[in-house]
Amino acid sequence: MNQERKIRVLIAKPGLDGHERGARVVAYGLRDAGFEVIYTGLRQSPSQICSAAIQEDVDVIGLSILSGAHLSLTNKLIDCLKSQEADDIIVLVGGIIPDEDSKKLKEMGVAGVFTAGTPVSEIAQFIKEKI
């Protein structure tokens, strides 16, 4: 990877859930940690997120979901990325995720799950190690 190029992260809110605090905080935090951050805003469908990720040529997608719809929404995004041959993009999920679902998300191909109380610095470190 080109050392000059900043790691690009797309923070996205899939579905209709409007709780944005986590997404906004992570977006600001990763930007301050030296990443290039794009925030989609609310109510994006998994296919819109997939297209945005490809168009913006991001390395990482961070999904923020607090509505309980994390399994189906994440699954759809991952399918979409695979069909577009963009599954080299790392997918992270944040929000209210029960432990048992965290396991399921990882089986789906999610690289990391970050629930409430996670320091943004930990997410930043995780991304740097993965890329």
Added chain:
Amino acid sequence: MKNQLEDIKKAKENWQETILNKRVQRFNLKKSPTQFYTPTDIESHSFLEKVGFPGEYPFTAGNNPFDFWRAYAEDAAKMGYRPDWGGAGGVGKYGGFGTAEDYRDYLKRMHAMNRKGGPNIAFDLATQCGLDSDSEMAEGEIGRVGVAIDSFQDFQTIYEPYTGDLEIDKVPSNFTINAPAAIIIAMYATLAEKRGIGLTRLKGTPQNDILKEFIARGTYIYPPKESLRLFRDTCAFCAKNMPKLNINSIGGYHIREAGATREQDLAFSMSNGIAYLQAGIDAGLAIDEFAPQFTFNAFGGSMQIYHEIAFQRAARRIWARTVKERFCAKNKRSMLIRQPITAHIGCISTTKQRTINNLPRAVIGGIAAGMSGGIPGAFPPFDEPLGLGHSLEAVQLQLDATRIMIYEAGIADINDPWAGSYFMENLTDEIEAAALKEMDKIEKMGGAIHAIESGYMTRAIAKSAYERQKRIENQEDLVVGVNCFDSENEIDVTINRIVEDTYDPKLMETAEARQKEKLEKLKRTRDNTTVLSLLNTLRDHASDESINLMPDICECVKNDVTLQEICDVFRDVFGEAQPVKLF
């Protein structure tokens, strides 16, 4: 008095030099970790002007000398009354899931268990965003965080168990809905009409606070200005036809949860309140014709107990003064912040780490509430951060904590116990001044609508949320079990956690398909010529800002026009709100 203050000032200087500073030096500190207040900190304090008596302007000491619940608190204890179950005549437990049929059957089950409060409806996200269940955007969301309402048929189904002693003029209805609030209010009015119940008899509260959705909660549809026009129409409609129905429930708490500082929370929600009052005036109403129907939804929310108490006092004073001085209200009820709970810690203060610690946290919020004119309610149940569905144990402990505060500690026996405290009066003034300064800034931007349109409010709270996160990560703000006392020397404490299977997971799974099927049938069997003609009229009238749209919406609802069909007309005419850019 003046001489006395001079003496105290001198004595204070002497104390600082001879006692305080010495101790600070002895412990090698830069400054004292504690503070002490004296009469010099409230030099110009006028009791009658700033505090007054409970139930009297400016209501700093409380809305009433005592509230309804306090009048009968001891009787309730002897009767074993459980408020969370919703006694007949009261507000029921907030809830909703699946299709209207699923939720109706659930309510019937609750009634059989004597939980007979009025419908307190949670709507699913599709409904909250003005989408029908067959919308592509709504896929996966149907019946999840609330019940799905596509048409009046659904609304009517939910109310099937509410007849006889539970008739809609006997129990209050609560609707947590904002962007499509006008449609839900129209459904409620239509239901009353069909049942032959006069609208004047209806009671309840729609949330109907769209402005905070832009700042905090995210279920907006149209741009702020057009959204406020719909609010104006509901305001005039409710004031004229449903005098017992509250018009709205203005939230400060959502804004705080989304990251606002105390001052931002207070200033933004007060500024939103002013925009709503102005909307009522713009509809041609006199202030006292509609302001008494305004309510609020739990301002504030943090662990800082002293500040939360001062905050409630300051909020009551600011609102009372605004409504009286700026809007020239005469009716006392117009000037009150009527809210179901006052101070609380806010769900954001609960932690997943060592979850049971959220119980003492909630108790601190309850103490703040009891000391600032509210029920000393321990809120939320300790397992709040574990996801939807509080356990039976957590709810029991929450209720008992509240009871212990009321009956054993006597927290709610004194009105405004901090009145006259040098510290508390000083802090109340300080919070009030900071909020007024921010309100003034918003006023100079052109009011709440402009401050929302420009993205100012959204960005301001996003930044505050980030600042808080940084302070936690830097250990400037300490959270037990999260960024301190989290070593291997500590142990986790768990208890059995039984979550009542409130909503049948199988029904949740199939709700989307069943709801879609019903909708498809409705669209096939209704009088579609009438539907089209009503939608055309609605479109014409929506384009004319001077027209109140409520009668048209009522006609649409009556003729099975769907929620999204109505919202789509408004989307065409009003446009859709654009997200605020963070960077």
